[in-house]
């Protein structure tokens with residue numbers, strides 16, 4: 001018998017999540033039956049979409065886990081997987097929801113990156129750029145929440161592709177990090193006197209592509225800065241996730257008509273058939289030093305809600321993860 005800890009929601013989020021919305025539970029797990037494995041979490045992911053799906057308990061919460069005991073030959077004891085079974089320290093799985101960590105994962109690369117750059121957020125960046133935007137060499141790309149898990153990879157891939165990259169982020173330390181990564185222009189959207197002027201100054205020629213992570217006011221100001229026929233990949237709209245009442249206009253349609261813009265929302269799982277090849281490609285960039293990784297690591301399973309709320313507040317530079 002193993003004692004498993006899990007975080008559950010006891011009160012639906014009302015605006016920004018609070019400590020009192022979460023409760024830590026402890027339960028005994030049964031031994032795995034034939035075909036099952038017992039997993040222990042090593043790293044757990046906190047992601048903005050959890051603000052929406054926590055209550056519905058969608059099987060989306062990612063972690064890398066190690067197999068402790070196994071009655072499923074596909075997952076031998078000691079092997080590592082990405083699992084989607086919630087904010088749990090231990091879980092029993094029949095293997096259906098488990099993705100083995102990429103074969104040949106280098107021993108000097110932390111497994112936590114399977115939740116970040118070499119995982120869902122990295123794939124989001126790659127597919128947003130290649131499948132949605134079709135970003136071309138010498139184009140100018142704008143990305144917001146640029147120092148976060150998705151945004152920093154967006155900027156780095158766009159540089160690999162020979163583009164001019166402008167990033168916005170919410171602190172001077174984040175802006176310094178973006179410069180370190182090779183972004184051509186970066187600014188702190190919280191302290192610039194005018195967002196419109198900052199966007200114009202960073203790219204007087206206008207933007208071919210916008211990788212949209214933030215939405216809301218930022219989007220309203222950025223859209224008129226697009227070039228005619230500009231493309232926008234709508235990946236997220238984090239500035240609206242904690243709104244009690246939905247934000248209302250200005251609406252984008254007039255600008256979209258005048259600028260003849262193309263805007264497409266997406267989730268990265270549309271291209272999951274490409275994941276093995278894509279993850280290999282990104283791992284190669286990492287090993288060649290073309291893709292750098294930074295993480296914001298919170299220690300301790302008991303600090304999951306704090307890590308999650310910190311992410312929504314913008315505490316993280318790079319991917320926010322919890323190390324058990």
Ligand SMILES: NC(=O)C1=CN([C@@H]2O[C@H](COP(=O)(O)OP(=O)(O)OC[C@H]3O[C@@H](n4cnc5c(N)ncnc54)[C@H](OP(=O)(O)O)[C@@H]3O)[C@@H](O)[C@H]2O)C=CC1
Pocket residue numbers: 047048049120121124145146147148149150151168169170171174213214234235236237238239240266267268269311312313314315316318319320
């Ligand atoms: N479509 C898809 O398949 C996926 C979409 N996403 C979306 O991509 C976006 C980025 O996710 P991810 O990289 O994991 O998260 P991040 O690591 O970027 O963390 C979230 C960041 O958002 C910024 N932020 C928070 N509140 C606001 C606000 N009110 N206005 C502006 N910025 C804010 C903060 O950075 P700062 O200090 O710069 O404000 C914070 O660090 C999210 O919108 C998410 O929902 C993520 C994964 C998959």
Ligand SMILES: CCCCCC(=O)/C=C/[C@H]1[C@H](O)CC(=O)[C@@H]1CCCCCCC(=O)O
Pocket residue numbers: 048049052053060120235236237267268269
């Ligand atoms: C629900 C708000 C999503 C905001 C954008 C975002 O962060 C998307 C993240 C996806 C990521 O690709 C991994 C996921 O599984 C996330 C998708 C969650 C979508 C829930 C859709 C629910 C529904 O189908 O009604």
